[in-house]
Amino acid sequence: MKKYLLFFSLILLIGSCQKEGSELSSSDGGNTTGIGGSMAKFTFHKQYLYVVEKQFLQVYDVSVASKPLFLRTIDLNNTAVETIFPYGEYLFFGTQNGMLIYSLSNPSIPSYISTYSHIVSCDPVVVQGNIAYVTLSTGNQCGRGVNQLEMIDISDIYNPQLLKMYNFNNPKGLTIDGTYLYLCDGNAGLKVLDVANIYNARVLETFAGIDAFDVIKNGNILTVTGKDGVYQLDCTNPLDLKLVSKIGKN
Amino acid sequence: MKKIIIAFASFVFLMGCIQRDDYNAVPEVIDGFKPVYVKDTTNFVDSVYLTPPRVLNNPGKIYLYKLYLIVNEYGKGAHIFDNSNPQIPKAIAFINIPLNYDISIKNNVMYADAYLGLVVIDISMLPSSINILSFMRYKTNRVYPPLPGADPNFNFGRRGWGNKTYFECIDPQKGLIIGWEPTTLLKPKCYQ
Numbered sequence: 001m002k003k004y005l006l007f008f009s010l011i012l013l014i015g016s017c018q019k020e021g022s023e024l025s026s027s028d029g030g031n032t033t034g035i036g037g038s039m040a041k042f043t044f045h046k047q048y049l050y051v052v053e054k055q056f057l058q059v060y061d062v063s064v065a066s067k068p069l070f071l072r073t074i075d076l077n078n079t080a081v082e083t084i085f086p087y088g089e090y091l092f093f094g095t096q097n098g099m100l101i102y103s104l105s106n107p108s109i110p111s112y113i114s115t116y117s118h119i120v121s122c123d124p125v126v127v128q129g130n131i132a133y134v135t136l137s138t139g140n141q142c143g144r145g146v147n148q149l150e151m152i153d154i155s156d157i158y159n160p161q162l163l164k165m166y167n168f169n170n171p172k173g174l175t176i177d178g179t180y181l182y183l184c185d186g187n188a189g190l191k192v193l194d195v196a197n198i199y200n201a202r203v204l205e206t207f208a209g210i211d212a213f214d215v216i217k218n219g220n221i222l223t224v225t226g227k228d229g230v231y232q233l234d235c236t237n238p239l240d241l242k243l244v245s246k247i248g249k250n
Numbered sequence: 251m252k253k254i255i256i257a258f259a260s261f262v263f264l265m266g267c268i269q270r271d272d273y274n275a276v277p278e279v280i281d282g283f284k285p286v287y288v289k290d291t292t293n294f295v296d297s298v299y300l301t302p303p304r305v306l307n308n309p310g311k312i313y314l315y316k317l318y319l320i321v322n323e324y325g326k327g328a329h330i331f332d333n334s335n336p337q338i339p340k341a342i343a344f345i346n347i348p349l350n351y352d353i354s355i356k357n358n359v360m361y362a363d364a365y366l367g368l369v370v371i372d373i374s375m376l377p378s379s380i381n382i383l384s385f386m387r388y389k390t391n392r393v394y395p396p397l398p399g400a401d402p403n404f405n406f407g408r409r410g411w412g413n414k415t416y417f418e419c420i421d422p423q424k425g426l427i428i429g430w431e432p433t434t435l436l437k438p439k440c441y442q
Contacts, residue, residue: 034315034355042354042361049354049361051368053388060368065359066383068370218314221336225312230321232336244336247321250305 037214037225038124038173043086048107050091052081057093059108071108076100083124090157092132094124099134101157116152116160128176130155131163131198135171137186147171149183151198164198173214173225180204180238182222184212190224190231192238207233207241273439282416282435286325287425288348288365297348298369300380303341304329308432315355318376325349325431328362330376342377349429359383365429414441 033044041052047063048071055078061069076093083094091110093100098117102110116132123135132152150165170186179196189208195201211227221244222233232244288297306329310322319333327347331339349365358374367388372381419440420427 031357032316033357034313034320036313036354037311039311040313040354041352041363044354044356049356051361051363053363058368058388060361060386062356062359062361065357066370066372068361068368068384068386070386214311216312216314223312223314223319225309225321227309229306230309230312230319230339232333232339245339247306247309247331247339247341249309250307 035216035218037216038085038126038175039083039214041082041084043084043091045086045091045104046107050084050086050110052076052084052093055079055081057081057084057091057102057110059110061108074110085125085127087127090127092125092127094134099125099132099152099160101154101160114158114160116162118150118162123172124174126174126176127154132160133174133176133181133195135168135174135183137170137172149174149193149201151195151201164201166201172212175215175217177217180235182215182217182235184210184215184224184226186213187211187227190215190222190233190241192235192241205239205241207243273437276416276437276439276441278437280416280435280438282418282433282438282441283430284418284433284435285420285424285427286349286429286431287427294348294365294367295369295382295385297346298364298371298382298385299346300377301344301346304344310351311353313353313355320353320355322351322353325351325429328353328360345371345373345380416441 043050047061049060049062051058055076057074057076059071061071078095078097081093081095085092089104091102091104098115100115101113103113104110118136123137125132125134130153132154134150134152136146136148138147147168147170148165149168149171151163153161153163168185169188171183172186173184175182179194181193181195183191183193185191189206189210190212191203192205193201194204210224210231212224214225216223220234220236222235224231224233229246229248231246234242234244306321308324310324313320317332317334319331319339321329323329327350328345329341330343332342333339347362347364347369350362353360353362358372360371360373362369362371368386370383372383416435416438417440418435418438
């Protein structure tokens with residue numbers, strides 16, 4: 001048991017060094033928050049909870065956890081919003097028409113900054129540094145035959161610009177940690193990309209056999225949800241993912 | 251409320267009826283959706299409760315909190331696993347939440363989407379009990395549940411562009427439709 005404790009504390013330790021936006025934030029004034037995947041429609045920032053419901057963003061003050069206070073609904077003016085991702089003082093939304101960026105300079109009233117439009121598709125966005133990574137995939141109601149990973153320069157937050165796009169099988173949830181990007185590529189499995197040079201991103205490793213939908217990285221464990229269950233993979237060596245366990249579906 | 255049901259049912263009926271000529275072309279076995287009904291929504295919170303672990307049928311989104319791994323059962327609630335050792339995640343409980351797809355947890359309080367609102371649950375006593383702190387109706391009105399295949403929360407529904415989505419025909423006698431769940435249909439009569 002001691003071993004496990006040690007192991008877990010190690011994970012926590014590693015996890016707590018993760019960059020902002022990864023949601024594992026134990027240092028937020030003694031608060032403990034969980035980690036969601038890139039497909040999430042809920043997120044926290046400071047004492048606020050943001051919930052995406054259709055084209056609306058709902059803002060709650062949850063400083064008294066047992067008594068959330070509904071503050072407001074913000075119309076995101078988009079047909080359907082798929083995902084929400086907090087990064088720094090911004091909220092990024094993956095929508096059917098592109099990526100929306102909102103400012104959290106006043107977190108109780110997120111305010112619109114800019115839109116990066118792409119052809120109609122769905123799916124999530126994650127951000128690290130000055131780059132937003134967006135996947136577009138077919139196989140849902142917004143499919144237009146495009147399966148791509150897009151890398152978008154957001155150094156000018158008011159004017160996001162496409163830097164590079166790559167074709168994939170059916171890319172969905174994703175997460176990034178340093179120069180490694182972990183991508184759920186539908187029935188082509190979970191892929192590890194080296195994105196040190198975004199103009200020359202390379203697939204380093206593929207963990208096949210999962211119809212992968214979304215992924216969370218916590219320390220050296222990847223938790224991947226797929227069509228037939230939930231997998232945990234050891235990514236200590238991202239070039240050689242190892243199956244730790246699988247929770248199979250019925 | 252009845253009016254809405256009838257209006258919705260007729261709407262679906264009109265768009266969903268398959269003409270006799272086409273019916274031969276309907277596959278004998280096909281993936282589709284079936285309606286999820288509730289009798290009454292006023293006591294909605296009563297349908298949020300803790301149960302022993304259940305088997306995973308349609309895994310949805312995932313969430314990590316402390317030692318827990320939480321796996322959404324698509325539209326039905328949250329499987330709670332003790333993941334202190336990721337080599338042997340252990341199912342410890344299930345929280346039944348109708349029409350739930352997403353959760354988020356902070357300081358032992360779980361926020362979960364549900365039919366027409368947000369359920370707030372104290373999970374500090376897991377796995378022995380949970381305590382429902384509040385249920386907040388969304389301010390945005392959702393009159394209809396998303397139609398089959400149109401739920402962007404989940405991409406396993408696989409609806410090819412221009413293809414038909416089949417569903418189990420609606421029976422208004424069964425109550426109000428609060429959503430849809432994936433199922434396998436035998437030569438279904440309704441589609442969109």
